[in-house]
Amino acid sequence: MEEIILMTGYRCNLRCPYCPLEKDGPTMADAAALRALDLFLDDRGRKKVRFFGGETLLNFELVRRCVRHAGKGPRYEINTNSYLLDRDKLGFLKKYDFELIISFDFLNKKNLAVFKLLKEEKVLDKATFTLVAAPETVDDLEKNFSALIGRGAKKIHILPVFYTKIWPAGKIKRLEEAVLKIAAGYRAGRYFLEGVVDLEDELRKRRASPRKNLFIDTDGSIFYDDLVLLLPRRERGRFKAGDIGRIGNFSEISGEKKLELEGFFPTKAMLNKERIKSAVREANQIIEKKNAGQNNQSGQKMQ
Ligand code: SF4
Numbered sequence: 001m002e003e004i005i006l007m008t009g010y011r012c013n014l015r016c017p018y019c020p021l022e023k024d025g026p027t028m029a030d031a032a033a034l035r036a037l038d039l040f041l042d043d044r045g046r047k048k049v050r051f052f053g054g055e056t057l058l059n060f061e062l063v064r065r066c067v068r069h070a071g072k073g074p075r076y077e078i079n080t081n082s083y084l085l086d087r088d089k090l091g092f093l094k095k096y097d098f099e100l101i102i103s104f105d106f107l108n109k110k111n112l113a114v115f116k117l118l119k120e121e122k123v124l125d126k127a128t129f130t131l132v133a134a135p136e137t138v139d140d141l142e143k144n145f146s147a148l149i150g151r152g153a154k155k156i157h158i159l160p161v162f163y164t165k166i167w168p169a170g171k172i173k174r175l176e177e178a179v180l181k182i183a184a185g186y187r188a189g190r191y192f193l194e195g196v197v198d199l200e201d202e203l204r205k206r207r208a209s210p211r212k213n214l215f216i217d218t219d220g221s222i223f224y225d226d227l228v229l230l231l232p233r234r235e236r237g238r239f240k241a242g243d244i245g246r247i248g249n250f251s252e253i254s255g256e257k258k259l260e261l262e263g264f265f266p267t268k269a270m271l272n273k274e275r276i277k278s279a280v281r282e283a284n285q286i287i288e289k290k291n292a293g294q295n296n297q298s299g300q301k302m303q
Pocket of ligand 1: 012013015019020053054
């Protein structure tokens with residue numbers, strides 16, 4: 001097993017309109033998190049521990065305890081909206097060389113201020129910013145993208161939501177326009193846009209390769225895929241592969257509980273997926289072409 005995802009808790013200081021999580025849900029107890037880490041680190045191989053929420057910084061003491069428990073061996077990643085990030089927390093994340101994944105969907109004084117801190121602490125280059133495109137946020141997609149670039153962000157993901165949201169036709173048009181404009185204006189080499197994420201392609205890749213990660217929920221329930229977070233907690237039982245308190249090692253969990261997303265999500269929300277996917281595909285092709293051109297140019301310069 002290469003990666004483990006620990007769900008630190010469901011509480012969040014924000015209320016993003018597209019977020020499927022129940023914000024009154026529980027937080028993870030130390031016992032479940034430390035037990036999961038012990039089992040995970042017992043296995044050999046490259047290791048990565050990823051901390052998810054809710055807002056992970058609301059349960060940052062758990063993150064600290066986990067990292068002190070596991071030490072500098074594994075690589076670490078934290079997913080956060082960054083509003084509660086301060087110098088003390090960032091110092092800890094820096095010490096353990098954390099990869100920062102920051103969701104960035106609204107522009108306001110608070111989340112813009114975080115750039116100052118990231119720059120001062122020289123970690124801006126390490127941060128990946130995720131822009132979620134949903135019907136409620138798509139009108140601001142270009143503005144938010146420009147704000148990120150303007151402040152020196154180097155890695156950006158754009159993630160259109162189409163499994164849980166029904167997109168009105170007008171908003172799909174806005175998405176098409178926005179992603180194509182962003183891709184057209186993208187300058188390879190100047191900054192690094194990782195592309196527009198296609199959730200279905202992502203899922204296909206995951207299925208094609210052997211399981212490398214596990215998602216551990218706050219109560220110690222084990223799932224094969226963090227995509228289970230898109231489902232209400234009461235509907236996840238059928239995908240549960242085991243319980244962290246009841247196994248001696250990860251080979252004991254049920255291999256039959258792989259999450260089959262397609263058959264489960266509301267078909268209405270999926271109705272418009274082809275149009276969204278084709279805009280995503282087209283934008284990604286433009287980006288790939290520019291990246292290829294940039295690579296050729298730097299190859300020629302070296303000759
Ligand atoms: S910051 Fe993340 S967890 Fe919080 S409401 Fe937004 S999407 Fe949900």
